[in-house]
Amino acid sequence: xxxxxxxxxxxxHKTRRVPSHHGLKGELAGYRVLGITWNGIxxxxxxxxxxxxxxxxLLVLGFAEHDPAYERAIARxx
Numbered sequence: 001x002x003x004x005x006x007x008x009x010x011x012x013h014k015t016r017r018v019p020s021h022h023g024l025k026g027e028l029a030g031y032r033v034l035g036i037t038w039n040g041i042x043x044x045x046x047x048x049x050x051x052x053x054x055x056x057x058l059l060v061l062g063f064a065e066h067d068p069a070y071e072r073a074i075a076r077x078x
Contacts, residue, residue: 008034008047008058027074031061044069 046062062073
């Protein structure tokens with residue numbers, strides 16, 4: 001299992017020692033981002049954590065290079 005999957009599976013709120021992981025502001029307030037290198041390209045995984053109703057789950061809104069990931073996430077927001 002890739003490292004980012006392990007980290008998100010353990011605790012998506014606290015991804016220890018994973019670079020570029022933080023909460024977002026503005027149109028994506030309440031969402032989080034995780035920096036991932038995919039085939040040598042720096043990408044962003046934009047997601048939201050839903051703790052309730054149980055079970056806890058993640059909604060992935062975008063996975064792409066930096067700007068396109070955020071653009072896709074904004075377009076797909078519920």
